[in-house]
Amino acid sequence: MVTLVIGGSGSGKSEYAEGLLDGFSDKFYIATMQAEDEESLKRVDRHRRLRKGKGFTTVEQPKELALAAEKIQKLRMGQKKNSASREAALLECVSNLVANEMFLPEEIRGEQQTAQLVLQGIHALEQEVEELVVVSNNVFEDGICYDEAAMAYLRAIALVNEKLAAMAEKVVEVVVGIPVILKEK
Numbered sequence: 001m002v003t004l005v006i007g008g009s010g011s012g013k014s015e016y017a018e019g020l021l022d023g024f025s026d027k028f029y030i031a032t033m034q035a036e037d038e039e040s041l042k043r044v045d046r047h048r049r050l051r052k053g054k055g056f057t058t059v060e061q062p063k064e065l066a067l068a069a070e071k072i073q074k075l076r077m078g079q080k081k082n083s084a085s086r087e088a089a090l091l092e093c094v095s096n097l098v099a100n101e102m103f104l105p106e107e108i109r110g111e112q113q114t115a116q117l118v119l120q121g122i123h124a125l126e127q128e129v130e131e132l133v134v135v136s137n138n139v140f141e142d143g144i145c146y147d148e149a150a151m152a153y154l155r156a157i158a159l160v161n162e163k164l165a166a167m168a169e170k171v172v173e174v175v176v177g178i179p180v181i182l183k184e185k
Contacts (some may be wrong), residue, residue: 002126003133003166007174008141014047016056016174017090017133022132024088024131027077030068032096048121056090063100065091065121069128087129092138094164095119098156106125108149111156118160138173 003020007013029051035041048058057075091097102114109117110161126132126136133159139154139161146154167173171183 001131002122002164002168003131003132003172004136004161004168005174006136006138006161006174008032008138011174013135015050015173016172016177016179017092018051018056019132020133020163021088021090024086026079026087027054027056027142028068028072028087028089028092028124028129029058029059030065030089032062032065032093032100034090034096034100034141049167063084063097065096065097068121069124072125072128078132082152085185086131089125089129090127091122091134094134094160095157097121099153102153102156103149108152108179111116111152113170114156115163116161118156119163119170122164134164134168136164137148 003017005013005017005020015069031047033047035043035044038109051058059068059071059075061071072087076087097118098114101117102109102111106137122132122134137157139157145151165183168183169185170181173180173182
């Protein structure tokens with residue numbers, strides 16, 4: 001099952017998404033942020049502290065998301081599981097992943113190609129776990145037009161969100177810490 005959790009910055013979407021996996025015995029946290037400066041290092045450290053003790057195995061995968069599915073397979077082989085084991089993964093988050101896939105050192109990928117790569121990786125992850133929770137940001141809510149590269153980035157996120165919402169069994173928007181169910185099968 002796939003659940004998409006969307007919301008604005010600081011909306012509480014990450015905490016809500018983590019809570020969705022409370023009943024799972026084996027939980028993977030797919031971390032997509034590339035920490036390249038002091039501010040991003042602080043954000044990564046904050047997220048690590050917040051999820052400490054919650055039973056997550058962290059898989060650092062800033063791009064090429066299908067590799068995270070392979071890492072989960074390898075981790076699974078190295079662990080003894082009982083028949084009652086239930087596996088889940090939390091992908092945090094689409095906006096980082098899209099940026100990492102789009103803005104490469106040697107080129108800027110197009111929004112369609114970027115969205116396709118991200119969605120292929122999500123499909124690979126979906127095949128590996130019983131539950132996949134994907135966190136993403138709302139885009140285009142500020143009404144501001146940015147430069148063309150930033151607008152292409154936002155369109156790529158929007159495209160991924162749209163495709164994810166269509167395939168997900170559940171879509172939740174978190175607004176000021178309050179989950180609003182948009183879709184539930």
